[in-house]
Amino acid sequence: MKVHNFFAGPAILPQPVINQAAKAMINFEGMNLSILEISHRSKQFEAVMNKAVSLVKELLSLNDDYEVLFLTGGASSQFYFTAMNLLDDGETASYLDTGTWSTKAIAEAKRFGNVEVVASSKDKNFNYIPKNYSVPANSKYLHLTSNNTIYGTQLHQLPATEVPIVCDMSSDIFSRPIDSNKYGLIYCGAQKNMGPAGTTLVIVNKNMLGKVKREIPTMLNYETHIKKNSSFNTPPVYAIYVSMLTMQWVKDNGGLKAMAKRNQAKADLLYGEIDRNPMFVGSAAKEDRSLMNVTFLLKDDSKNDAFLEACAAANCVGVKGHRSVGGFRASIYNAMPIESVEVLVEVMRKFEG
Amino acid sequence: MKVHNFFAGPAILPQPVINQAAKAMINFEGMNLSILEISHRSKQFEAVMNKAVSLVKELLSLNDDYEVLFLTGGASSQFYFTAMNLLDDGETASYLDTGTWSTKAIAEAKRFGNVEVVASSKDKNFNYIPKNYSVPANSKYLHLTSNNTIYGTQLHQLPATEVPIVCDMSSDIFSRPIDSNKYGLIYCGAQKNMGPAGTTLVIVNKNMLGKVKREIPTMLNYETHIKKNSSFNTPPVYAIYVSMLTMQWVKDNGGLKAMAKRNQAKADLLYGEIDRNPMFVGSAAKEDRSLMNVTFLLKDDSKNDAFLEACAAANCVGVKGHRSVGGFRASIYNAMPIESVEVLVEVMRKFEG
Numbered sequence: 001m002k003v004h005n006f007f008a009g010p011a012i013l014p015q016p017v018i019n020q021a022a023k024a025m026i027n028f029e030g031m032n033l034s035i036l037e038i039s040h041r042s043k044q045f046e047a048v049m050n051k052a053v054s055l056v057k058e059l060l061s062l063n064d065d066y067e068v069l070f071l072t073g074g075a076s077s078q079f080y081f082t083a084m085n086l087l088d089d090g091e092t093a094s095y096l097d098t099g100t101w102s103t104k105a106i107a108e109a110k111r112f113g114n115v116e117v118v119a120s121s122k123d124k125n126f127n128y129i130p131k132n133y134s135v136p137a138n139s140k141y142l143h144l145t146s147n148n149t150i151y152g153t154q155l156h157q158l159p160a161t162e163v164p165i166v167c168d169m170s171s172d173i174f175s176r177p178i179d180s181n182k183y184g185l186i187y188c189g190a191q192k193n194m195g196p197a198g199t200t201l202v203i204v205n206k207n208m209l210g211k212v213k214r215e216i217p218t219m220l221n222y223e224t225h226i227k228k229n230s231s232f233n234t235p236p237v238y239a240i241y242v243s244m245l246t247m248q249w250v251k252d253n254g255g256l257k258a259m260a261k262r263n264q265a266k267a268d269l270l271y272g273e274i275d276r277n278p279m280f281v282g283s284a285a286k287e288d289r290s291l292m293n294v295t296f297l298l299k300d301d302s303k304n305d306a307f308l309e310a311c312a313a314a315n316c317v318g319v320k321g322h323r324s325v326g327g328f329r330a331s332i333y334n335a336m337p338i339e340s341v342e343v344l345v346e347v348m349r350k351f352e353g
Numbered sequence: 354m355k356v357h358n359f360f361a362g363p364a365i366l367p368q369p370v371i372n373q374a375a376k377a378m379i380n381f382e383g384m385n386l387s388i389l390e391i392s393h394r395s396k397q398f399e400a401v402m403n404k405a406v407s408l409v410k411e412l413l414s415l416n417d418d419y420e421v422l423f424l425t426g427g428a429s430s431q432f433y434f435t436a437m438n439l440l441d442d443g444e445t446a447s448y449l450d451t452g453t454w455s456t457k458a459i460a461e462a463k464r465f466g467n468v469e470v471v472a473s474s475k476d477k478n479f480n481y482i483p484k485n486y487s488v489p490a491n492s493k494y495l496h497l498t499s500n501n502t503i504y505g506t507q508l509h510q511l512p513a514t515e516v517p518i519v520c521d522m523s524s525d526i527f528s529r530p531i532d533s534n535k536y537g538l539i540y541c542g543a544q545k546n547m548g549p550a551g552t553t554l555v556i557v558n559k560n561m562l563g564k565v566k567r568e569i570p571t572m573l574n575y576e577t578h579i580k581k582n583s584s585f586n587t588p589p590v591y592a593i594y595v596s597m598l599t600m601q602w603v604k605d606n607g608g609l610k611a612m613a614k615r616n617q618a619k620a621d622l623l624y625g626e627i628d629r630n631p632m633f634v635g636s637a638a639k640e641d642r643s644l645m646n647v648t649f650l651l652k653d654d655s656k657n658d659a660f661l662e663a664c665a666a667a668n669c670v671g672v673k674g675h676r677s678v679g680g681f682r683a684s685i686y687n688a689m690p691i692e693s694v695e696v697l698v699e700v701m702r703k704f705e706g
Contacts, residue, residue: 003385007392010590018387022378025371032356034371036549036595039360039671072425072551073572076586080570108570191587196389198425198551198589217433217461219426233429234544236551237363238591242389318392 004340006330007318008149008293009171009192014335017245024241035241040234048237049229052244056203059247059256060180069202069222070230070240075101075170078187078200082166083109085222086185087140088212094118094139094163098155099126099148100324101168109143112214118142125325126151128285135161141184141208147172149192150322152284152295152329158182164208172292173201174250175334176260184208193292193333195243198236250334259334260291266332266341267291273345277352279303283325297327304328307351314347316340357693359683360671361502361646362524362545367688370598377594388594393587401590402582405597409556412600412609413533422555422575423583423593428454428523431540431553435519436462438575439538440493441565447471447492447516451508452479452501453677454521462496465567471495478678479504481638488514494537494561500525502545503675505637505648505682511535517561525645526554527603528687529613537561546645546686548596551589603687612687613644619685619694620644626698630705632656636678650680657681660704667700669693 005012028035029044038045053068062068073081082105087093091113095106097120109115116139119130126148135142142163147154149171158165164184171192185204191197204222218224224232230240250259271289274280274296283295298304304327311319321327330344358365381388382397391398406421415421426434435458440446444466448459450473462468469492472483479501488495495516500507502524511518517537524545538557544550557575571577577585583593603612624642627633627649636648651657657680664672674680683697 001385005386005390007390010390010393010587012390013387018378018389021389022375022387025375025378032354033358033670034366034375036371036374037358037360037363037365040363040550072427072589074425074586077572080572084570104571108572111568111570189587191590196591197393197587198592215464217437217464218457219430219433219461233427234363234542234550236425236589236592237544238549239551239589317386 001315004314004316004343005318005336006316006332006344008322008329008331010197011192011331011333012335013196013242013246014249017242017249020245021242036238040231040237045237048241048244049231049235052240052247053229055244055247055251056201059174059250060178060203062180062203065205065207066180067204067206067226069204069225070235070243071200071202071225072198072236074189074200075168075187076104078168078202079105079108080111081220082143082185082187083112084214084216084220085212086166086208087113088214089113091140092116092136092138093141093143094135095143096130096133096145097122098129098145098153099151101148101170102143102145105143105145105168127153127283129153129155129288133159135159135163137163139163141166144168147290147292149293149331150324152290152293152325153288154290154292156288164205172290174247174256174259175263175292177256190239190243192331195246196239198239199243201243246335262338263291263332263334266336266338267294269338269341269345270294270330270332273348277348279352280348283327292331292333294330294332295321295325295327301326310347310351311344314343316344316347319344354668357667357669357696358671358689359669359685359697361675361682361684362542363550364545364684364686365688366549366595366599367602370595370602373598374595389591393584393590398590401594401597402584402588405593405600406582408597408600408604409554412527412603413531413556415533415556418558418560419533420557420559420579422557422578423588423596424553424555424578425551425589427542427553428521428540429457431521431555432458432461433464434573435496435538435540436465437567437569437573438565439519439561440466441567442466444493445469445489445491446494446496447488448496449483449486449498450475451482451498451506452504454501454523455496455498458496458498458521480506480636482506482508482641486512488512488516490516492516494519497521500643500645502646502684503677505643505646505678506641507643507645509641517558525643527600527609527612528616528645530609543592543596548599549592551592552596554596599688615691616644616685616687619689619691620647622691622694622698623647623683623685626701630701632705633701636680645684645686647683647685648674648678648680654679663700663704664697667696669697669700672697
């Protein structure tokens with residue numbers, strides 16, 4: 001029986017990707033070897049890496065100023081990595097505080113320079129995205145979290161500023177077209193909308209680099225990895241391969257415009273039911289609702305366990321909300337078919353009785 | 354036709370491990386989901402992590418002072434990570450220089466404290482392991498590389514010192530029993546003898562930690578990962594799973610004593626042919642020969658291409674030597690069956706003509 005996978009991450013991947021990646025575990029590119037057993041210097045893996053890089057550039061329409069890296073350590077490592085490489089002692093970077101991950105990024109950046117928190121939605125448990133703040137013109141960058149997985153909020157418009165944006169796109173990369181020229185650096189853990197756990201995508205405008213005076217360990221310097229096409233040391237071969245397949249699937253299915261349309265349709269269906277069904281209420285401000293992570297509550301929370309049981313009975317998994325928000329969260333990333341959202345909506349309708 | 358996989362890393366894995374890992378790609382633990390699609394907080398993955406940790410402890414007979422971590426970034430990241438966490442400004446650490454990887458570890462450690470290089474085999478292109486050096490008693494630790502993948506040398510005896518040893522065991526972890534109490538910290542990239550590329554094993558004696566005064570970013574502090582059982586952020590789920598399966602295979606096949614015996618038999622067979630066959634010569638000093646990476650040369654190197662062609666014709670892949678040494682290298686890790694070594698030896702015999 002088909003499972004409807006609403007996990008927040010690691011999360012659903014396209015079934016054709018899973019099938020091809022499983023085959024490559026046994027026999028990759030006709031080598032009669034598993035992809036896990038081949039050299040990262042083999043021409044077969046170099047082709048995977050080059051394809052992964054070119055798909056990122058193509059899907060996001062990046063110009064030649066941008067370098068694409070596949071690193072490790074997750075977005076949590078980029079919290080310090082970005083500041084270490086971009087922000088010198090005494091310089092200022094601006095941060096928008098929209099939840100747990102922004103807050104952690106702020107804490108790590110403070111080790112390296114001055115941090116200006118331009119606005120925060122902490123006053124309402126991060127259930128909205130602050131607007132109408134000003135960004136100091138002397139900021140080296142403005143750090144944003146484009147989608148807040150825990151709270152179900154998403155930035156639908158970039159602030160008007162000339163300051164280059166550094167953005168944690170872990171949970172909505174490749175979910176919609178972006179204006180890539182506005183970004184100095186984009187990073188994301190792969191395991192939500194790009195691939196499996198185990199690799200971290202970094203897209204950096206070369207003009208941002210080489211400007212800090214501090215000494216940086218070799219492996220923590222973006223320039224090390226740029227010079228070696230992410231193969232200075234052994235990269236996470238399989239995670240990059242599966243990410244490449246997933247990006248190819250995005251391209252084959254119409255690219256980011258088509259993804260945005262599908263994602264909007266899925267979100268409309270689910271938010272529509274949340275707003276229609278008198279038992280439920282959405283937990284994020286309507287204008288800031290995420291198209292990736294839909295958070296909602298039962299007005300009578302004594303029925304929470306019963307609703308989760310109803311979800312389980314319909315084979316909907318991963319619907320329990322994050323402890324910071326409570327209630328429910330349905331993550332409906334690119335790979336989620338609308339049919340699974342329809343099943344969840346049906347569970348909600350039946351639960352109304 | 355079966356491929357005989359002599360790649361240095363990523364390298365051969367046991368076939369039963371490959372088969373089980375491929376099945377988990379489609380349906381993990383009866384969940385009807387790929388292991389790539391499930392939460393790292395699920396009880397199913399937590400069981401994998403706990404099993405991986407307990408297998409490390411059991412195989413290496415670690416006492417309760419040792420913590421086991423599954424991180425990312427490779428041994429190359431541990432070069433700075435170890436010094437950043439263990440060596441304070443003004444303190445001294447000793448390093449034995451046995452090749453490229455030691456040399457890189459030395460360069461990174463110098464950013465954090467005083468580095469005393471106790472001995473080096475650079476004078477002979479690292480074809481031997483220095484002995485009879487003394488280790489300054491005030492050293493915080495002595496850093497060793499237990500096996501030098503590129504040069505085909507291996508430490509067969511630890512130096513007599515009371516200083517705790519920090520050891521890069523990337524290419525011979527789990528290949529033989531070790532006296533674990535001598536080690537303050539052990540690290541290794543998984544992709545040679547432990548699993549696939551994508552995770553880095555760190556074993557640390559808790560008594561080594563918490564003694565430096567510098568401020569350390571959250572993700573670069575071993576204590577962060579100890580407190581959260583390597584799940585402070587999303588760990589590299591699949592690489593840890595396949596490593597766990599590989600360690601289970603080691604245990605099921607007799608543990609480290611049995612591995613050492615098998616590895617000795619394979620190495621004896623191959624070194625025996627190198628020493629017998631008048632066309633070949635070993636490139637490492639006999640007493641320091643590695644049981645994992647067997648390096649050898651043709652006395653007439655104009656025949657190199659012809660020998661590689663003969664290897665390819667017998668389906669032996671990955672035999673070309675590293676450019677720093679030239680000639681040939683056959684990596685014969687735990688998972689390498691003696692039958693594959695027999696095939697390579699037969700190629701060498703026929704090549705003699």
